[in-house]
Amino acid sequence: MTTDDLLSILLDTLLPGDEALWPAAGQHGLAQKTRDMAALAPGGLEALETVLKALPSTLPDESRDIREQTLREIEAAEPDAFDKVVTAAYNAYYTDPDIRDVIATLTGYENRPPQPRGYDLPAFDESLLDQVKARGPIWRPVPDE
């Protein structure tokens, strides 16, 4: 088993997806991208190595529940390193175009950068403020002004 295989199992446990649209992160081939993302943060690659080293060699043979339990133990023992790995995994997953497509399908998300298109800018509806205005001033006057 290569380190990337192990990393893929780690990713599949962190982000297992579901039976419907969401793919599992490791099976989706995000191991290398997770490494790249880990490298963005100070100490990120070292953190990834720490977590990978802590994984037992039996992990691939375990059930999903045991894998999750094992990771929770590593998280408790190495919270900082684990935190960086989860950040990197989420970064890899949520910047992946296929994952963004899933989000678009599920939510209507536009799956494009915010600029240059942006969104509509309707006018503010001032009638919403009728009651606030009717309640009158609430600011506190100051004697010397």
Place this chain on the structure above:
Amino acid sequence: MNGTADIVIVGGGAGGLAFAWAVAGPEVKVVLLERGEAVDQRRSPSLEPDWELALQTTFNANPNLRAGSSDHPVDDRDTPIKPAYYNALGGSTIRWGAHFPRFRPSDFRTRSLDGVGQDWPLSYGELEPWYDINDRMMGVAGLAGDPANPPRAPRPCPPLPLCPATEQLAEGFEKLGWHWWPSDAAILTEGRDGRAACNNCGPCGLGCPRHARASADIAYADAARAKGVDVRTRTTVTGIDFNSDGTRVQALTYLDSDGKVGRLNCENVIIAGNGLGTARLLLAEPRYRHELLGRGLMLHPTAIVTGFFRKQYKSYRGAFAASLISQEFYETDTPRGFKRGFQMQALRGQGPLTTAQGGYGTRLPWGGDHTTAFEESFGRTISLTVTCDDLPEDENRIEIDPARKDRWDMPVPKMIYRLGENTKAMRRFGIERASEALSAAGAWKIAVTKLSRTAGFHLMGTARMGRDDRASLVDRDGRVHGIENLTLADSSVFASAAAVNPTPTLQAIALRAAHAMRIRLGLSGVAAR
């Protein structure tokens, strides 16, 4: 390299650039020295597919995590609220949310009204004309007539719209009979001066390629250059040379973009390096001593309460920090158990990655529950800040560590801060009220972040303004007591924090101080463009 100038400004952020524009004119040679680079916002990361990553890297608000070429380390081990600012032309407004509220009159009189904090030697009325000029320069959208504030001039642009989610939130406030109003925002809703109107994209903090969201560079840098200001970026001021009895600054020393040492002889010096940078520069100078220097740091401890709604609102659309505010609980009401009050400010949802990373709160869980948590959150949340007024306490401070130097051979600053008891009581009460508002709006779940640890972006009070030269460092014009030609023009001079974002107020103070300097120099006063 040596040179001379009539007026030298250290720091090209919100205060420094406003001051530079206002003080400039053909009669004076004005030089502005900024340690950071100019940022080309036309090439904002918001144009790129991986735009959200920039919030963690090049646009990370925490200088220790960003660690860019202009950034120095900050020792933040002794503060639960981490520093957040940006070193560039435009300063922290490169990274800001452009929410643009004014202080209230009572914020300038907390000691005489409520027996806490310090009174200012300035009043709201005296600052009002400078707020107005600054609103026009920055380009502000909003609606006059807010019953929670004194009447103000018509806003330069109509307000930003609410979005479906913030309309829902407004309904919650209506049900409770509580104040709310659309925020003033330094964001254009109509194009002008080569700047386009906002297109509601959302992540203002990545810089605005349309220049709709103001930042100090966009609003003031070209206008200052047009008036003759020599703006030098990548130039870090490293020392202040005083005369022998410490009553006058003679020159500044700096490292230029090539790492060469320079010296600028000057008649007048203005420091606008923000509440941390200004204090650090002065603390590093052995000729200047005041026991309050660096002390009284105020940060606006902020809780964030997030409401989850069943409906897919696409709440990531629209300026993240500028939709609506509530000042229902702004003033002292003694039975509540604390003095002064807080503002609630609506924050919109965020992009997919930032949602997964926890947005304003806790990261979504990994493992089997992850996708459900994501689907419940993305586009379906709206948050309220509880932005607490912060009393000036001397133990809260900026210090320097003489033993630890940065790349510019400057001592590393240290931020030391803890929450006061008044703030804690206020925060508890505020979290309850924000939760009530979100429930009234129909949220099915509410998540509370008791203290936003990343929210160290309002750095105030480390060189406070006052009448008494033992109890304060600068006078009402920002002039350092006992030094004839040194002025501070940023939020370090704040005597109180108020419960709102500081930038309109610090820029009004900078404009007013520049006007006062021009009058002292026998020049005409400052007029709006």
